[in-house]
Amino acid sequence: MAEKTIIIGATGGIGRELAAELSAKGKSLHLVARKEEGLAELASELSASFSNCDASDFSALENDLKQLVEAGDEVTSIANCAGSVLLKPAHLTSEEEFLKIISENLKTAFSVVRASTKIMKSGSILLFSTAAVRIGLPNHEAIAAAKGGVEGLVRSAASSYASKGIRVNAVAPGLTRTPMTERITNNEQALKKSESMHALGRIGEPKEIVSAACWLLDPVQSWVTGQILAVDGGLSTIVSK
Numbered sequence: 001m002a003e004k005t006i007i008i009g010a011t012g013g014i015g016r017e018l019a020a021e022l023s024a025k026g027k028s029l030h031l032v033a034r035k036e037e038g039l040a041e042l043a044s045e046l047s048a049s050f051s052n053c054d055a056s057d058f059s060a061l062e063n064d065l066k067q068l069v070e071a072g073d074e075v076t077s078i079a080n081c082a083g084s085v086l087l088k089p090a091h092l093t094s095e096e097e098f099l100k101i102i103s104e105n106l107k108t109a110f111s112v113v114r115a116s117t118k119i120m121k122s123g124s125i126l127l128f129s130t131a132a133v134r135i136g137l138p139n140h141e142a143i144a145a146a147k148g149g150v151e152g153l154v155r156s157a158a159s160s161y162a163s164k165g166i167r168v169n170a171v172a173p174g175l176t177r178t179p180m181t182e183r184i185t186n187n188e189q190a191l192k193k194s195e196s197m198h199a200l201g202r203i204g205e206p207k208e209i210v211s212a213a214c215w216l217l218d219p220v221q222s223w224v225t226g227q228i229l230a231v232d233g234g235l236s237t238i239v240s241k
Helices: 013-024 039-045 058-070 095-119 141-164 179-185 188-197 206-217
Strands: 002-008 029-033 049-052 073-080 123-128 166-173 228-231
Touching (some): 002 013, 013 029, 013 206, 029 039, 039 049, 095 123, 123 141, 166 206, 206 228
Parallel strands (some): 123 166, 166 228
């Protein structure tokens, strides 16, 4: 059977960078994205297989992964790079907005764990959290709640599937320059304020988050599970001067 690494949310800023890095390392990839735009082109560029799927749909993702196995692939690692962000205080957040954030972040992460553990014999599952879970940041209530759930999921799933040889970890970035954060990074005043909150005086780049993701996905890290790795310029642990 051919070993496959699956990347959910492959056309996003982090997903695309992770796909390119893993491909350069010789990994055979299967790319998944909710929207078709750019997916086929990226898969062709990286010689990867691909499928269009909303990973928050339990049945859709489960069927998608089953088809890979039935086609003769063995899923050895999966990274869920899908997600979204909402910066609003709780009293200004509508129920629709809250449920959307929960679905795109926590439900999708749960769906990935649920589906992948049904077909993986062993290997690594990587999820994404945020520094906003560990440190209180204004206007982050919804995303902090969703990603806080992701961190709880990481620890519980790591315990549940350890005996099966499946490792479950997450990367928790600070503000990173991606298309999803352009509303902040393209605003000079907002960017300067964000940079000042990070002890290292700048925001992160996708390659820095991806470096940590690759480390956690690597089979060499066979004794690392249930961990949340902060890659945040010190945001969650160090007071900026």
